[in-house]
Amino acid sequence: MKRSHGPEHFQRLYDASADPWDMASSRYEAAKYRHTLDMLECRRFAAGLEVGCSIGVLTRRLATRCETLLGIDIVEAPLRLARARCADMAQVRFARMQAPREWPEQVFDLVVLSEVLYFLSAADV
Secondary structure, three states: OOOOHHHHHHHHHHHHOOOOOOOOOOOHHHHHHHHHHHHHHOOEEEEEEEEEOOOOHHHHHOOEEEEEOOOOOOOOHHHHHHHHHOOOOOOEEEEEOOOOOOOOOOOEEEEEEOOHHHHHHOOOO
């Protein structure tokens, strides 16, 4: 049975590159972000959660739809970049958490899990 990837896996990726998936420059990622926002239509959300927010590229776009938004990631390195990217957005917070072992004690009306699911075991999903 496949196990979820732990923090050490992601730490190695971020040690090798600040943006290991080219989230800030990839055409694929840009299209995925547009599609994600299109699926939300014009809806607004009181509280959003983005699991696996990485460097905060999608987070910044989701924040325009949320009164509050929490982005979480398993290691600190991408969160530093995400905080800088969203520094002008008072409604956005970030936290280091290992989902699903650690989960915010809050109710959300929007939860976004994207490719982070590839890195979780079936049991953790």
